[in-house]
Amino acid sequence: MKKLIIIPAFNEEKTIAGVLEEVQAHCPDFDILVVNDGSTDKTSDIARRFSGVRVIDLAVNLGIGGAVQTGFLYARGKAYEAAVQVDADGQHKPAEVAKLLRPIDRGEADVVIGSRFLEKGRYKARLGRKLGIWLLSLTNRLLLGQKITDSTSGFRAYNKRAIELLSRDYPDDYPEPEAIFLLRRNALTVREVPTEMAGRKGGKSSISLPESVYYMVKVFLAIFVLMLRKNNRGLP
Amino acid sequence: MNDLENVQVFRIQILAIVGSILLIVFILELIRRKRLKEEFSILWLGMGTIFLIISLFRGLLDWFSVLVGIGYPPAALFLILIIGLMFILIHFSVAISELKEANKKLAQELGLLRRQMEEK
Numbered sequence: 001m002k003k004l005i006i007i008p009a010f011n012e013e014k015t016i017a018g019v020l021e022e023v024q025a026h027c028p029d030f031d032i033l034v035v036n037d038g039s040t041d042k043t044s045d046i047a048r049r050f051s052g053v054r055v056i057d058l059a060v061n062l063g064i065g066g067a068v069q070t071g072f073l074y075a076r077g078k079a080y081e082a083a084v085q086v087d088a089d090g091q092h093k094p095a096e097v098a099k100l101l102r103p104i105d106r107g108e109a110d111v112v113i114g115s116r117f118l119e120k121g122r123y124k125a126r127l128g129r130k131l132g133i134w135l136l137s138l139t140n141r142l143l144l145g146q147k148i149t150d151s152t153s154g155f156r157a158y159n160k161r162a163i164e165l166l167s168r169d170y171p172d173d174y175p176e177p178e179a180i181f182l183l184r185r186n187a188l189t190v191r192e193v194p195t196e197m198a199g200r201k202g203g204k205s206s207i208s209l210p211e212s213v214y215y216m217v218k219v220f221l222a223i224f225v226l227m228l229r230k231n232n233r234g235l236p
Numbered sequence: 237m238n239d240l241e242n243v244q245v246f247r248i249q250i251l252a253i254v255g256s257i258l259l260i261v262f263i264l265e266l267i268r269r270k271r272l273k274e275e276f277s278i279l280w281l282g283m284g285t286i287f288l289i290i291s292l293f294r295g296l297l298d299w300f301s302v303l304v305g306i307g308y309p310p311a312a313l314f315l316i317l318i319i320g321l322m323f324i325l326i327h328f329s330v331a332i333s334e335l336k337e338a339n340k341k342l343a344q345e346l347g348l349l350r351r352q353m354e355e356k
Contacts, residue, residue, distance in 0.1 A: 035347070038343075054351065054354075054355075055351075056347040056348065056350070056351045057347060057350065058343050058344070058346075058347045059343050059346055059347070060339070060343050062340050062343055062344070066340045066343070066344065069344065070344045070347055070348065073344055073348060074348060074351065077348065172336075172340070
């Protein structure tokens with residue numbers, strides 16, 4: 001099976017090398033693609049030093065959604081049968097990629113999400129973030145009839161069908177919760193597996209308070225609009 | 237201090253007519269010099285024309301105010317202005333969204349093509 005690891009990276013020069021080393025150590029059967037989202041630092045140069053790592057440099061900063069979608073487009077073009085998204089900030093553990101891929105291998109799900117909350121772990125979130133995550137989880141349960149505990153997790157594995165759909169249609173900013181709805185609306189199956197996530201190795205959380213308010217408003221608006229649209233708009 | 241009682245209403249009428257004509261001419265000139273695309277000029281020209289008509293026929297504004305139930309005709313003028321500007325702004329938002337989408341596709345395509353060349 002042709003498998004690809006997609007690493008979206010925007011100004012991650014401090015962490016990208018460590019992530020790539022770990023990914024190469026733990027996932028030897030994967031091809032590795034770094035989508036450099038218009039970084040102004042040395043992210044691209046560092047990634048290019050790794051032999052076997054492919055780098056796509058985006059000419060302008062598109063945001064996480066546009067960068068990840070570039071990965072899907074690449075995967076679709078090269079006929080990959082599975083893809084795993086791993087963040088460049090070191091939050092996701094490459095050692096757990098295999099675990100994420102297992103349900104895809106067995107044909108049990110189209111998309112697998114690595115969840116911090118499925119098992120009681122050490123992950124501690126601030127109150128505001130907890131509230132947001134709880135709200136999203138409630139919305140998922142009400143609208144999709146499925147419990148998704150970690151809607152904002154970007155640690156995900158996708159099969160061919162999911163790659164096909166998301167390469168055509170993927171939300172721009174804060175895409176993770178919205179993508180779940182998009183997938184379910186197109187009758188793809190989503191499953192969660194418990195994962196552990198490390199604290200950040202570098203940089204700060206990309207989201208401040210006004211941003212998280214915007215995040216929630218944007219996500220709920222997008223979900224609401226998605227519900228108004230007809231099904232299957234992404235697949236031909 | 238009774239200047240306000242002797243306001244020469246025809247002055248503002250002439251100013252309004254001249255202003256509307258200037259707006260229309262300015263927009264046409266921008267199109268002629270290719271600084272403005274026709275798509276974006278139509279709403280502006282429409283606004284200019286409406287204001288020209290309103291300033292030429294003063295009774296029109298009074299008639300419109302009575303029609304929609306506005307007691308103070310100048311308020312109707314502002315209403316028309318605001319509605320016109322809203323249309324133009326929404327048009328801008330749509331145009332920007334389309335540009336953003338096109339820009340995203342271009343950046344992605346460019347990145348993928350460069351990658352393809354590197355792989356050869």
